[in-house]
Amino acid sequence: MESPEPSKNNATSSASTISAVAVNDSPQVQESPFFRFVNNLSPIKQPAKTSHVAQGFVGLNSPPLVFTSPRISSHRETHLLERPSCAPSSSQVKSQSDNRGKTIEAPGDSANSTVDLPSAGEFIADTVKDFDVRNNATSQHSSPPPSVDKYLVDPADIDQMYSVNPDEKQPKDTESSLSNLAQSKKSISEVDRKDDPHDKADKPLEELDKAQPGPAYVEGQGQISGEKNDVLMDLQKRMKDHNDCTSQLPPEQTLQDVKDWEDCDEMVSTSHVGAENVSQDASEATLKYHGLRRRCLQFEEAASNALGSGKSCMKSSAPPSKIKMVKLCEPVTSSVFPQKCSGNSTVTCPKPSGIGLHLNSIVNAMPPGCGATTGMRSSNNLQGMKSASISIHKVENMKGCLILSNIDRQSLVDTGNESQANDSSLAVDSFISGSPSLTEPVALCTESLHDKRKLSPTDDGNIEESKQPSPIKKKKRASSNSDDNGCKRCNCKKSKCLKLHEHENKVLETRKQIESRNPLAFLPKIVPQSTDLPSTNMEEANLMTPSSARHKRGCNCKRSMCQKKYCECFQVGVGCSSGCRCEGCKNIYGTKEDYVARDHVSNKERMITRIANEPDGAFLNKLEMVASKSDLYDVPHLSPLTPSLQCSDQGKEAAKFQLHSGQHLPASETDVDMLPSSENYKSLENSHSIITNPEPNETLETASYDWQVDCGDVMDQSSPCDLVANILQVTPLSNPESMSSASLFTSSTKECGNIPQSQPQGRIRLISGSSLRWRGSPNTPRARLGVKHLQSLESESRLFDIMEDETPDVLKESLTPTKSVKANSPNQKRVSPPHGHLRGLGSSSSGGFRTGRKFILKSVPSFPPLTPCVDSKGNSSKGNSSEDLGNNAK
DNA sequence: GAGTTTGAAACT
DNA sequence: CAGTTTCAAACTC
Known part of the structure; x- marks a missing residue:
């Protein structure tokens, strides 16, 4: 410089x-x-x-x-x-x-x-x-x-x-x-x-x-x-x-x-x-x-x-950071959102999606370049334009990514510029917290992040004030002695602490060395929960509790019960997660025990609420209209697009898979692959009735039946609105780029790894069906549906594999369609997927979807990949995403 | 402010 | 991997 x-x-x-x-x-x-x-x-x-x-x-x-x-x-x-x-x-x-x-x-x-x-x-x-x-x-x-x-x-x-x-x-x-x-x-x-x-x-x-x-x-x-x-x-x-x-x-x-x-x-x-x-x-x-x-x-x-x-x-300096902070905050609360949107872009402002974009702009987009782990998100950001949830999700991810990226940059850039490290940390902190002062240390940054979530949208700039008014926080800050540079001051005298400002040069050098050995060494401890679905409304914002983020490594508290600052999770205001080894966890931000179940439920609720609050009521209405107009089996006018057909098929497959295997596919996967046709969608809606009175005359019907079966569980939990919402969310998936939106689901599902995904699956399936309607391409003959269904099966099976395994290896190991199909499909009719056809449409779609899926997976990881993320590239993305996930998990 | 408690990190 | 030691922060008084 x-x-x-x-x-x-x-x-x-x-x-x-x-x-x-x-x-x-x-x-x-x-x-x-x-x-x-x-x-x-x-x-x-x-x-x-x-x-x-x-x-x-x-x-x-x-x-x-x-x-x-x-x-x-x-x-x-x-x-x-x-x-x-x-x-x-x-x-x-x-x-x-x-x-x-x-x-x-x-x-x-x-x-x-x-x-x-x-x-x-x-x-x-x-x-x-x-x-x-x-x-x-x-x-x-x-x-x-x-x-x-x-x-x-x-x-x-x-x-x-x-x-x-x-x-x-x-x-x-x-x-x-x-x-x-x-x-x-x-x-x-x-x-x-x-x-x-x-x-x-x-x-x-x-x-x-x-x-x-x-x-x-x-x-x-x-x-x-x-x-x-x-x-x-x-x-x-x-x-x-x-x-x-x-x-x-x-x-x-x-x-x-x-x-x-x-x-x-x-x-x-x-x-x-x-x-x-x-x-x-x-x-x-x-x-x-x-x-x-x-x-x-x-x-x-x-x-x-x-x-x-x-x-x-x-x-x-402050102003820019502030601006971004605002953007970040926007997604949190819908109320704030509109205002801010109105000012700038007429197009996007009115809708939360716009927020999403802004948020996206801020966060996840962790482009390939973002530090070690950021890569995936950026792509997602790019894609996830529409759904506020997506945007929010991205925002969170972005935050994390930004933090990470900044931190990473710190370490990376520091080598070249000593001041940069401090600045970067400051920037990160300021950026995240939105505090103009830029005085908080990196460690605080994560806190600010979480705090922000808690904060009302009106808080804009002063997070610190709103953060944790508790004296503890102040005390912590005081103790931390964060200086203007954003570096955390400490009193470490015997440990050769790098935080000491006195040794800034040494710190930088050391950091560099450490970084060379472990690129992730300086990643923030707190990672925004990628699984958290973005929230467009206040309710969702409220749901965005600190627990939504998790400590990367987890705590090991045995006596403090995670109720004191001894606990790293508590310290940063995040709930304990499965990664914690704490005993008798009573973390006020969320206990480890509740983590899995709560996360799962919260995600579901968020989805529902978000959908219900979706500003684009028209879209939902349209979906409903279409659904009402079209019968499960007769939807000529609705003519599901070919992709939708595939999706529907896939969804069915997924359903089958679930039924047989008993495993639950993550909704995101199904979402990506499946573009639910109106028929499927309707079948989903009527899944209960259909189940009782299944009329699987055709392959399509069969597929719908399977869907229904799977959806049955889902339906119990999710209302039609959920379906619509899911559909809306899923719809974007049809396009490879839209993967970002899909990524939201995937990410959520991934993180929920421990969480049973039965519901998600149903949602996904439903979504796919709805997406079909929405996209409704010119009429597609049922026959197509059948063919596509086969294709979808393949894609689904792959998706299943991917979704089931968060690990990159699993992702890489795309299951052979036949495998999943055979095992899953109760109706053996569709068992064999037409490969050629799949590759044409499905594969283009499914392949593309796969790629998209892969993208999604990558985007999900809270940390940006060290290597530039290749969002667009499925394989690479898979590997990266998986790797990122693994890194993140660690 | 001193002393204690606590958990993390380093070390064995 | 488990146990121990060291350390600094958190906490209590």
Whole structure:
């Protein structure tokens, strides 16, 4: 940070980058005619610092080709680091608008404008090219999976990138968050190369603050050609439809749509990159899209934060952290949520889903890069746009991930920067706790997390006050002697405690060493319970007790009964879990004994309540309507989509499996694989009656029967609303990207590992059925259902295996479909799944689902994987997820 | 503030 | 893996 030396840049920058730096930095270059020319172009004639800005600015107005080449190269180098094409695209659009808005304003404020402009302006031209190239390659894939790959980034690279601009990671405004993020990402590379580290740290923040989408932004939209307007309008329409359906639509679709939009934006931006201006209408539409993107991006951002949090968080200081904190808090309480949402994005605000996005942005998105364990979540964040529950879940996960990532970063970054470690911890703490002070030690961070959950949404910034008013807390803090740096002070004198600030350097070194030996060494002890389903309403928020989080290692109390601070679990305000070896546990936050049962029940209740409170009542209504209209066996108009059919089949299979094996599949698994058809859904609803009067004339019927059987148990516990809710949640699963949503379920189920999953299964199944309706593709003949059913069987069996075993090995060992089918299906009719067909649809869906499942599994782990998570990649994800889980468990 | 209790960590 | 020792924090007075 301090010294923008070539050496630093070398890691990420190419020769071109170096050259650019040299141009800017070297006095010779500055004196060169070219440099003069550049400076003349931009109002800012400051040396190196502004130079890059000027370049960016110049690029916008009159892009000198000379700079472009290095930029392009640099940009492309960082290209890998950047997430999906959409992010850049959005960034481009936004950057343009911002730049223009800034350009208008810029004259007055050169410093700020310069800062913003460079990132946006510089990259625009370059990025346009890149995007064009990308679009050629990737635009064709509207499907999420390909984009997911893009998300994969080398953590180290990401770290470097983000580390450069700590400020950028925490945009104050959600509106600006996207643009800022994109800008930051883009600008980071150049800024690092060109700018003085100080500038990086200080100015970006200012820029971000000013970069907020204001009138200037709208104005900046400028003018757009009629065609573009049409396109934008079209997009807008779609967006509106989306919004209407978004809550209803499965995350998958949402993601796809978002991506589509992004692609569209990209297309627009790229095509018009030159000097195009976007009309206000278009801008509005784009803004909406941006809102969606923002969500996605925010997830990414969150992930990025986790990755790069080290520096970004550190210097961002209170404001950014606050902002994020707010976002985090939002999900907790629905009441708060709307307010905050209203401000920024029109599209997402009204719905909790929007919160989810924000949350997602904050949390789980632990992108591949997030520290050692974060990887999975980020992907989830990206995907889990819709359900508030998902968002909440993500938020929690994000918190954990952020913490972890930050911590990890601490250790990792510390090596390079001593101050960073402290800063990162602070950032983490501040970020999590939302306390502006950034004074709490990392250890407290986890507490703040839990406390937050307890806190009312209104508490926003001051968690500390709201935390545990009990004197104990204060005492603890006092004892901990957390200093301003966020490092926990202690009185360890004989233990060579690394916490002692006196030995900051030693601490850093030691940490580094320790980290090298054990990457997870500095992970937070408290891990947010991934199984906890996100809560959209107050009830759920209330449910978010500290017990929702668990001590990573668990306590070993034998005398204190976990009622005193001797107990680590109690200390951090979390309930004891199965991992605890305490005796006579009486932890007020939750006893070990109650942990399993309570968790299971709570998850179920949360699901129900969330569904009931789902803001998107329309969606539920639709589902109900569809269900009412369609008969179990006659649902021509409802025509379940092919995926749904598969799902239904799968669900049946799952049900069969349960019946025979007696094992309960986690709902998440079934959710992922199964897209319940309307028929199935209805059958589920009528499961009881069906059971009594089964009419399995056809394979489909049989399947429904099985479902019913399985659902029977579920139905007892879950109301139709649950089914609907489950369906809603499940729906997203159809898309691979939607896996994030699915991940919620999976995660919950996973953590609940000990908990009987009978109910979850039923829910899952039900969900799958409902999802079918929702998605209802054009009519699908029953025959299809039969075929798909077979396919679904395979997928289900695999899912079963995966779900049953939380361990990665199990996940890897996808059960052969035949195995599960034979054992499970009471009705031998469907036993043999058509492999070919499955691979076509099912496998694409099932395979994709698998992948998605895998993703889910990964996302579930509270800790980010050390290796960059490959969310999109099923196999890798499986292994990683499992590994992560194992690590987390440990 | 001193002394005791407690659990974690390190060590054997 | 179990037992012991050391240590610092939590707790009590």
